[in-house]
Amino acid sequence: MTENRDITIETAEAAQERAAATPAGEDKSRPTSPVCGHKCKFITRNVNVFYGEKQAIFDVSLDIPDRSVMALIGPSGCGKSTYLRCLNRMNDLIDICRVEGTFLLDGEDIYSGDIDPVLLRARVGMVFQKPNPFPKSIYENVAYGPRIHGLARDKTELDEIVETSLRKAALWDEVKDRLDAPGTGLSGGQQQRLCIARAIATRPEVILMDEPASALDPIATARIEELIDELKENYCIVIVTHSMQQAARVSDRTAFFHLGRLIEEGPTEQIFTAPREKQTQDYITGRYG
């Protein structure tokens, strides 16, 4: 896309081209997974991740279908979050972390030299466990991404993006009269939806969620889950969760990680009613491993 890999500000033309080209998703060349038969957004093969000497992920190969929700489950320290962070190269930010293996996003190797990680993270957005709005106004939280990526030509367009994103995140009606109020002043659930609005403002193709509802009450959790259901119409969503019930409720496919290995992956209805592997069964039913 660009010669200079360190570039952080996309040109307006390039961004609009990308935004125009990607959401349609009618990419005929997109490979079909040999595992699940779906059109895949991500194909990952033989992934090994090391933190210094310690290996955190062992030879994981996983296909992630587009326009669906993939849940990653497993006990703490099983590598699911580490794997998730590989998908938008967040692990690049950790000095001692080394990632091996193939990650293809629409057939394109995201670890190749031609990929700018900052642009990649606009395509593969992320929402964290703890809502982390910028200490700025609600408006600025959402407008920041589109602005630095040059997605809007003028103020009117930017206003539009902010409104659309907040609407998609089911937050607009609650904040439309106080867009200048600080984002940190919202409730936990609202802050998390603000972070989702911020993630979708850059028109990503994939949204990664690392326990997006674990700090929220049941009502706010239900709102987020409803939102996930709506977003999957247009996005590929990968969610890490510790709640079996949540994984069962929101996901189409579920992958179970244990001690850095992918133990089992399959349709959610199968994983939660008749898992093939005993380790999976022991984990989801709350038994000693």
Next chain:
Amino acid sequence: MANSHIVKAFDRELQELEGDIIRMGHLAADELENALVALRKRNPELAEQTILKDREVDQLEHQIEERAIQLIARRQPLANDLRAVVAAIKVAHELERIGDLAKNIARRVITLAQEKPPKPVKKNLKRMGKLVLAQLRGILQAYEKKDADLAVEIWRHDEEVDAAYSSLFRELLTYMMEDPRTIGLCAHLLFGARNLERIGDHVTNIAESVYYVATGERLDEHRPKGDATSRILPAYSGPLDEVDEDEDEAGGEA
């Protein structure tokens, strides 16, 4: 056996649920056994007792259902636990039906106490009763041990029950044709045999549940459904044949 849950109360509740099913199953089997003994010995007192026993079976069904609902509400069981809880509700329902059918057989004993069934019928009915009872006790064992192989074996064995029913059906028809005075008795015996055959079907339903709990897969192969009585017509040639032509007249006279 599966290893234990981290939450011990969960294990205990599942065990209690399964214990109730076993208890209910043996109560229903005892009920059937007594109904059959009462039929054979023409013992109306035993039949009365058997009918009363059915209440306990019904009560256990409610208790099992309540336990299962509590388990779902409080533990949100998944995977094999979920299958076990759902199966418990289904199996309890099948056992309740089995109890009802056994009660129905016992009721006929009270009506039939004075009558003497033809010897060969008595023998064949006893054989069929034994077969069904063995199927029922067997499936309870398969449930207790979560033994999918045994469940499949019992499931296949239902063919024999169906064959026994078909042959009793033919036999009773023959008696009724030979001597219309036996029609009342034979009709009751026929219903009794029919009840036994239905119990066999409920046993195969339980076998399917046991298989699902144990393996997570459906036993959806075509079951050897052998009730061929719908295709059996009495082979008859005699004076009644001529009645056909006079049907309208006969109707007019009545």
